[in-house]
Amino acid sequence: MRKVLVTGASGYIGSFLVRSLLADGLEVIALIRSGTRMTNLEGLVTLRTTEYDGLSSSVLEVIGEEQPDVIFHLAAFGGAADHGFEDLDRIIDANIVLGAQLLEALRQVGNGALINTGTFAQHYEGKAAYDPGSFYAASKQAYEDIVTYYVRVEGVPVVTLKLFDVYGPYDARPKLFTLLRKAQQENVPLAVSPGEQLLDLVYVDDVVQAYRRAARLLEEQPSIAGNVYAVSSGVRRTVRDTVAVFEEVSGKPVPVIWGGRAYRKREIMVPWEGVRLPGWSAEVPLAEGLRRVLNELESRSSSTFESPVH
Amino acid sequence: MRKVLVTGASGYIGSFLVRSLLADGLEVIALIRSGTRMTNLEGLVTLRTTEYDGLSSSVLEVIGEEQPDVIFHLAAFGGAADHGFEDLDRIIDANIVLGAQLLEALRQVGNGALINTGTFAQHYEGKAAYDPGSFYAASKQAYEDIVTYYVRVEGVPVVTLKLFDVYGPYDARPKLFTLLRKAQQENVPLAVSPGEQLLDLVYVDDVVQAYRRAARLLEEQPSIAGNVYAVSSGVRRTVRDTVAVFEEVSGKPVPVIWGGRAYRKREIMVPWEGVRLPGWSAEVPLAEGLRRVLNELESRSSSTFESPVH
Numbered sequence: 001m002r003k004v005l006v007t008g009a010s011g012y013i014g015s016f017l018v019r020s021l022l023a024d025g026l027e028v029i030a031l032i033r034s035g036t037r038m039t040n041l042e043g044l045v046t047l048r049t050t051e052y053d054g055l056s057s058s059v060l061e062v063i064g065e066e067q068p069d070v071i072f073h074l075a076a077f078g079g080a081a082d083h084g085f086e087d088l089d090r091i092i093d094a095n096i097v098l099g100a101q102l103l104e105a106l107r108q109v110g111n112g113a114l115i116n117t118g119t120f121a122q123h124y125e126g127k128a129a130y131d132p133g134s135f136y137a138a139s140k141q142a143y144e145d146i147v148t149y150y151v152r153v154e155g156v157p158v159v160t161l162k163l164f165d166v167y168g169p170y171d172a173r174p175k176l177f178t179l180l181r182k183a184q185q186e187n188v189p190l191a192v193s194p195g196e197q198l199l200d201l202v203y204v205d206d207v208v209q210a211y212r213r214a215a216r217l218l219e220e221q222p223s224i225a226g227n228v229y230a231v232s233s234g235v236r237r238t239v240r241d242t243v244a245v246f247e248e249v250s251g252k253p254v255p256v257i258w259g260g261r262a263y264r265k266r267e268i269m270v271p272w273e274g275v276r277l278p279g280w281s282a283e284v285p286l287a288e289g290l291r292r293v294l295n296e297l298e299s300r301s302s303s304t305f306e307s308p309v310h
Numbered sequence: 311m312r313k314v315l316v317t318g319a320s321g322y323i324g325s326f327l328v329r330s331l332l333a334d335g336l337e338v339i340a341l342i343r344s345g346t347r348m349t350n351l352e353g354l355v356t357l358r359t360t361e362y363d364g365l366s367s368s369v370l371e372v373i374g375e376e377q378p379d380v381i382f383h384l385a386a387f388g389g390a391a392d393h394g395f396e397d398l399d400r401i402i403d404a405n406i407v408l409g410a411q412l413l414e415a416l417r418q419v420g421n422g423a424l425i426n427t428g429t430f431a432q433h434y435e436g437k438a439a440y441d442p443g444s445f446y447a448a449s450k451q452a453y454e455d456i457v458t459y460y461v462r463v464e465g466v467p468v469v470t471l472k473l474f475d476v477y478g479p480y481d482a483r484p485k486l487f488t489l490l491r492k493a494q495q496e497n498v499p500l501a502v503s504p505g506e507q508l509l510d511l512v513y514v515d516d517v518v519q520a521y522r523r524a525a526r527l528l529e530e531q532p533s534i535a536g537n538v539y540a541v542s543s544g545v546r547r548t549v550r551d552t553v554a555v556f557e558e559v560s561g562k563p564v565p566v567i568w569g570g571r572a573y574r575k576r577e578i579m580v581p582w583e584g585v586r587l588p589g590w591s592a593e594v595p596l597a598e599g600l601r602r603v604l605n606e607l608e609s610r611s612s613s614t615f616e617s618p619v620h
Contacts, residue, residue, distance in 0.1 A: 095403055149444075265463070
């Protein structure tokens, strides 16, 4: 693996993956959809970018010309919980069409492998079979069916990693830990669900290692093509217990109103347990990961920098 | 069921379904993609048509304004066996995007049910689980995943009918019986595969009845939403045996070169056997269906009409 193409490079996990690959001297090309905010990728002078305008031709061109050994396919669009029509089109474009174009390009003009990104929410309440937690999850499953075609019929090597809740520093998204820290600092009570749902939290660096491990494994053992692996920490805690860890690490209580809001429609109370990616395990325990998150949040609030880039 | 929307109305099965529904006095609206050839629908003065330009807005508008009781969703694009990039985009648009827009419109502004169309080729070699025979079949499976979301999470009533090989008169497509008749009449040998693959041939009128039955069943028993049914004749014959029936009905041998061409890539030798649609069975035996096909082909070759409309 010397040259790789990354989709979703400007996203949270993608930007960490890109940094990790560049740090090891790999040639990294980011396929960036026209109009994407590049904040997460600022300052990466060795990163090459190429524009994706939604058309097959741009995908065909970059794969034909660059011949990446591996495509890390992280581009995805989540949409609102109550997705509307605009979200629908964007979700299908991002989560199905782009991925199909990548596989077709690999079939026609490429020679590389693809590491695909799924979600534990394809398995509502931890069911082994597909049962979608959201439209986003349904679109991921739809793409997985297309992957199956390219693996079995066209021989394109693909492995799918199903992600759980990914956390880490420099996360601009309004996720649990950022909200807890804000509530703590501003002393404004945070209304949350009753908090009995189990979370499988995985530190972002561990997720990056899972992508890299999957690419190596697929190269070493081509027969794993088509497999789906869980990028799971192996530890599940309720939201309540997770907040308790947060309070312990931060050394301060968080003003939380348990049950202040209802569970979301189709909230997943028990996450899926799939087959873990062989040769990989999550290395960063929650307490350690949280220390890093809190350190970064601290430096962010006490420094003068403007954007949450890293 | 008084008012229905039909997609794929200009196609072979769709045009028979539309005729059947109009004949029973139903109000039928055909959602027609811009630029579609309307040959199959000529002369149907009571049919209303509305244009689909690929955008969600046109779907939202027709469903919101017309409030169809049932959508018969037959629109599909097959593509070449060796699909390329243009086919890829068209297949995703026709087989995934349009269907998702219909379901989203039913969720947002509609109140009706949808009868979806799948294919036995989603089950390569008759496997119970998904295993795609073609990219077309993969796109159908992808859409089925989206259906699952709308059924389970949004409560939209959908039933999927999986079709097998549909045949009948007025079929302009270059399918087996048309080719056999041509070979017979012109006495030009027809090169075919070794012919050991099993076919499940269903007469087009029986298929039409399956769609109508599925709509009634879903109205009577809303709990069947999400179910998938096989529109199977219950009879499977090899291509060789099928040609023998053709020769018997037509009273003449057909000059066929068995093995003159290879089986297609991923030719399905043994079709899937799914759960048959309750309360429906194929009524037209192959010999009878073939008599009708041959009568029509006869009238076509001896008359002066130009287009294969019916």
